[in-house]
Amino acid sequence: MDLxxxxxxxxxxxxxxxxxxxxxxxxxxxxxxxxxxxxxNLMFGIEQAFxxxxxxxxxxxxxxxxxxxxxxxxxxxx
Amino acid sequence: MANxxxxxxxxxxRARRGTISFTSEDLAEFSAASHDRNxxxxxxxxxxxxxxxKPVVFGxxxxxxxxxxxPDRPGRRLQxxxxxxxxxxxxxxxxxxDVSASSPDRETVKLxxxxxxxxxxxxxFAPGEACxxxxxxxxxxxxxxxxxxxxxxxxxxxxxxxxYGPGTQEFIQVVARRGLSEKGATxxxxxxxxxxxxxxGMELPGQRAVFWRLILNFLPELESHTFPFDxxxxxxxxxxxxDLLHTTGTLSSKQTTGATAQMWAFVRQxxxxxxxxxxxxxxxxxxxLSGKVALVIGGSRxxxxxxxxxxxxxxxxxxxxxxxxxxxxxxxRAGFGTDSDRIMLLQGDAADTEWCATARQTILxxxxxxxxxxxxxSPPIRPLPFAPERMAQFExxxxxxxxxxxxxxxxxxxxxxxxxxxxIVLSSTFVSxxxxxxxxxxxxxxxxxxxxxxxxxxxxxxxxxxxxPPKLLTDQTNTTVGRQGAMKVEQxxxxxxxxxxxxxxxxxxxxxxxxxLQREPSSYRDTCEKSGPDxxxxxxxxxxxxx
Numbered sequence: 001m002d003l004x005x006x007x008x009x010x011x012x013x014x015x016x017x018x019x020x021x022x023x024x025x026x027x028x029x030x031x032x033x034x035x036x037x038x039x040x041n042l043m044f045g046i047e048q049a050f051x052x053x054x055x056x057x058x059x060x061x062x063x064x065x066x067x068x069x070x071x072x073x074x075x076x077x078x
Numbered sequence: 079m080a081n082x083x084x085x086x087x088x089x090x091x092r093a094r095r096g097t098i099s100f101t102s103e104d105l106a107e108f109s110a111a112s113h114d115r116n117x118x119x120x121x122x123x124x125x126x127x128x129x130x131x132k133p134v135v136f137g138x139x140x141x142x143x144x145x146x147x148x149p150d151r152p153g154r155r156l157q158x159x160x161x162x163x164x165x166x167x168x169x170x171x172x173x174x175x176d177v178s179a180s181s182p183d184r185e186t187v188k189l190x191x192x193x194x195x196x197x198x199x200x201x202x203f204a205p206g207e208a209c210x211x212x213x214x215x216x217x218x219x220x221x222x223x224x225x226x227x228x229x230x231x232x233x234x235x236x237x238x239x240x241x242y243g244p245g246t247q248e249f250i251q252v253v254a255r256r257g258l259s260e261k262g263a264t265x266x267x268x269x270x271x272x273x274x275x276x277x278x279g280m281e282l283p284g285q286r287a288v289f290w291r292l293i294l295n296f297l298p299e300l301e302s303h304t305f306p307f308d309x310x311x312x313x314x315x316x317x318x319x320x321d322l323l324h325t326t327g328t329l330s331s332k333q334t335t336g337a338t339a340q341m342w343a344f345v346r347q348x349x350x351x352x353x354x355x356x357x358x359x360x361x362x363x364x365x366x367l368s369g370k371v372a373l374v375i376g377g378s379r380x381x382x383x384x385x386x387x388x389x390x391x392x393x394x395x396x397x398x399x400x401x402x403x404x405x406x407x408x409x410x411r412a413g414f415g416t417d418s419d420r421i422m423l424l425q426g427d428a429a430d431t432e433w434c435a436t437a438r439q440t441i442l443x444x445x446x447x448x449x450x451x452x453x454x455x456s457p458p459i460r461p462l463p464f465a466p467e468r469m470a471q472f473e474x475x476x477x478x479x480x481x482x483x484x485x486x487x488x489x490x491x492x493x494x495x496x497x498x499x500x501x502i503v504l505s506s507t508f509v510s511x512x513x514x515x516x517x518x519x520x521x522x523x524x525x526x527x528x529x530x531x532x533x534x535x536x537x538x539x540x541x542x543x544x545x546x547p548p549k550l551l552t553d554q555t556n557t558t559v560g561r562q563g564a565m566k567v568e569q570x571x572x573x574x575x576x577x578x579x580x581x582x583x584x585x586x587x588x589x590x591x592x593x594x595l596q597r598e599p600s601s602y603r604d605t606c607e608k609s610g611p612d613x614x615x616x617x618x619x620x621x622x623x624x625x
Contacts (some may be wrong), residue, residue, distance in 0.1 A: 011458045014505065016188070016198075032514075033193075033194070033195075033514075034514075035461065035513070035514060035515045036559040036560065037164065037165060037461075038321065039558050039559065041162075041164065041322060044322075054319075056319060057319075057562060
C-alpha cells in the first residue's frame with residue numbers, strides 16, 4: 001500500500017468515514033468532524049501507522065494534506 | 079434465537095442499531111461494583127471545575143453497555159477487547175449504537191452523539207464455553223482513596239501493585255441491568271474490565287485521568303482465578319506533548335497471568351486559578367475607579383474572577399455574582415486582604431429576573447448606584463452536534479446562556495442610564511471563527527451581540543461594549559488540547575479594565591478584540607491607555623491548514 005493509501009486509511013479510521021478520499025489540497029475545513037479531539041486522534045494515528053513522531057504541534061502547522069504527505073515521505077522509508 | 083445466531087453467521091454481519099443512555103444511579107452502581115470512585119464521575123462539585131461541567135459516564139460502563147448490545151453468543155468466549163474513548167459520555171443523553179461485525183467472531187460497537195463518534199469498542203471472540211461460575215469476592219481493593227498523581231509522579235518505570243475484586247452484589251446488578259450474562263464475556267472478564275477502570279481512575283494516573291484507549295487480552299487461565307486478583311501496572315511513557323500516559327498491567331492469581339492490559343489516559347492539569355499578582359503586573363494598582371460600583375455576573379471563576387480582581391485593583395467596588403462556586407468566590411475576595419471589603423459577594427442565579435431585582439435593590443441600598451455591569455457567565459460549553467435529536471440541548475443552552483445576559487440587562491440598564499455607566503458583555507472570537515462543534519455557543523454569542531447593538535441605540539447614555547476574547551485558559555478549556563494556544567484570563571481582564579478607564583463615550587456598541595498589553599513601569603498609576611492597534615491574538619488551537 002502506498003503512502004497516500006496508508007494515510008487515507010488512517011483518516012478513514014479517525015473520522016469514521018469509509019468513503020473519505022484525500023486530495024493534496026485538502027485542509028481541515030474540507031473534512032467533516034475535524035475538531036480538536038479528532039486532531040489529537042489523527043496525530044497519534046499517523047504516528048502509529050507510519051512510525052514517526054511529530055514535534056509539538058507540528059501537524060497543525062502544515063498547510064494541507066500534500067504538505068503532510070511530503071513530511072511523511074521524508075521520514076518513512078519505503 | 080441463540081441457535082439461529084450460532085448457525086447463521088450471516089446474521090452477525092448485519093449492522094444493528096439501538097440507543098443507550100445512562101443515569102446517575104447507573105454511575106453509582108458501577109462505582110460500587112468497580113470500586114472506581116474517581117470524582118470526575120461521582121462528584122458534581124468536582125466535575126463543575128472541569129471542562130465537562132457535570133459528572134461524565136465511566137468509560138468502562140460505556141463498554142459494558144456496548145457489550146450488552148451484542149447478540150447472545152453461546153459457545154464463544156471473549157478473547158480480546160480494544161476500546162477508543164473518543165469523547166466523554168454524559169448522563170441523561172441518548173446515544174445511538176451501531177453494531178457491525180467484520181467476521182462472526184469480531185464485532186465493533188460504536189456509540190454516537192447524533193453524528194459525533196463517542197466510543198468505539200471492538201470485541202474479538204473465539205470458540206469456547208463461557209464460564210458462568212458466579213463471582214464471589216469479599217475483599218476490598220488495596221486502595222480505597224483516589225490517588226492524585228501529577229506528571230512528576232508518573233515517570234516511566236513507576237510501578238503499582240495490589241489486589242482487586244469487584245463488589246459482589248453491585249457487580250451482579252450491573253451484569254443483570256446491562257444484560258451481559260450471555261454475551262460471551264465471563265464474569266471474570268467483566269471484572270477485568272472493571273479493574274481497568276479502577277486502575278486508571280484510582281491509581282495510574284488516578285484523579286486526573288481521562289481514559290483514552292484500552293486493549294485487554296484475556297487468557298484461559300483467568301477463569302480459574304479466585305478473587306481477589308493480584309495486579310501490577312507499570313508506567314511505560316508519559317508523552318509530554320499531550321500529557322498522555324501509557325501504562326501496561328497484568329492481572330494474576332497465584333503467579334499465573336490471567337489478563338494483560340494496555341491503557342492510555344490523559345493526565346489533566348491543575349485547574350487554572352486567576353492570579354491577582356498577574357493582573358497587577360499587567361495593570362498596576364491605582365484608584366482610577368475609586369467611587370465606582372460594578373456588578374460582575376459570573377465573577378468567581380476564570381475570566382470573571384480576573385475581571386473582578388482587575389476592577390478592584392483600580393479601586394472599584396465590585397458586587398461579585400456567583401451561582402454555586404462559593405469556595406472560589408471566597409478565595410477571590412480573600413485575595414484582597416484588608417481591602418476585601420471592596421468585594422461584595424452576591425450568590426444567586428443571574429438568569430432569574432427575580433434574583434436580579436433583589437440584587438439591584440441590595441446594590442442600591444448599599445451603594446446608591448451602579449456604574450458598570452459585566453455579563454460574563456455562561457453554562458458549561460460542550461461540543462454539540464447540530465442534529466434534530468440534540469435540538470432540546472441546543473435550545474436549552476441558548477435560552478439559559480441568553481438569560482444570563484438578558485435578565486441582568488433588563489434589570490440594570492435603567493440604573494446604568496442614570497450613571498451614564500457601562501454595560502459590558504462577554505462574547506467570543508468564535509462569532510467569526512464559527513467552529514463546527516459549538517453551534518449553540520456561536521448562536522448565543524451572535525444573539526448577544528445583536529442585543530448589545532439594539533441596546534446601544536435605545537439606551538444611548540450607557541457605554542456599550544462587546545468583548546471578544548480568543549480561547550481562554552479556564553476550567554472550561556482545561557483539557558490537553560484545549561490548553562494549547564489559550565490566552566490567560568488576566569490579560570483579557572487587564573485590557574478590558576484599561577479600555578474602560580480610557581475610552582470616550584461612543585454612540586455605537588464598541589467591540590474590544592485586541593488584548594495585547596505592554597507591561598507598564600511601576601510608576602504607572604494615573605493613566606489608562608487603550609490597547610494597541612497592532613495587537614495580535616494568538617491563534618486558536620486549529621488543526622492543519624486552517625490557521
